[in-house]
Amino acid sequence: MFTVEDIPEFRIAYLRHVGPYGPGNAAPMERLKEWATTNGLFRADSVVLGIARDDPARTTPQNCRYDACLVLPQDAGVPHGEVEEARLAGGRHAVLVVPHTPEGLSRAWAGLFHALTGAGFSPDPGRPIVERYRPQMLDAHLCEICVPVLPC
Numbered sequence: 001m002f003t004v005e006d007i008p009e010f011r012i013a014y015l016r017h018v019g020p021y022g023p024g025n026a027a028p029m030e031r032l033k034e035w036a037t038t039n040g041l042f043r044a045d046s047v048v049l050g051i052a053r054d055d056p057a058r059t060t061p062q063n064c065r066y067d068a069c070l071v072l073p074q075d076a077g078v079p080h081g082e083v084e085e086a087r088l089a090g091g092r093h094a095v096l097v098v099p100h101t102p103e104g105l106s107r108a109w110a111g112l113f114h115a116l117t118g119a120g121f122s123p124d125p126g127r128p129i130v131e132r133y134r135p136q137m138l139d140a141h142l143c144e145i146c147v148p149v150l151p152c
Helices: 023-038 102-118 135-139
Strands: 003-007 010-018 048-052 065-072 084-088 091-099 121-123 130-133 142-151
Touching: 003 142, 010 023, 010 048, 023 048, 023 065, 091 102, 102 121, 102 142, 130 135, 135 142
Parallel strands: none
Antiparallel strands: 003 091, 010 065, 010 084, 048 065, 048 130, 091 142, 121 142, 130 142
16 A cells, blocks of 8 residues: 655745645645746756645644645755745655545545554654655656654
8 A cells, every 4th residue: 555765854945825724725836836937946857745734633724734845956045035945854654656636635544544553653743744746646647645654
């Protein structure tokens, strides 16, 4: 169901959306891509990330934070403005390839944590779960859910 991958630490540029998760996440993603294109940072091999920063079971929908992110080359500068810069911690992740559709993502989330536990892993609460969008995956209408894990 998933593979295990050691993902390196990344520098990211991001735009934050605060509000319910779902369709509202698309607007900051598009704004980020436009910003990156305008600033010469969006290329054919660019990796885009989506990070849901809050657990909707513990955070009210209007306070949920979603970051639309672009992985930056080490030497890239980030022009100031609405886009922020940060580092995303790396480490061991369970990576699940899923159809890039609402239904595909819902099915994946429904069984993911049970599958991780069954394989001897538990999610690392100190690092965020990341949706990773690489060009070759998007061309096939797929994305990856990368869950930071610890051995049980």
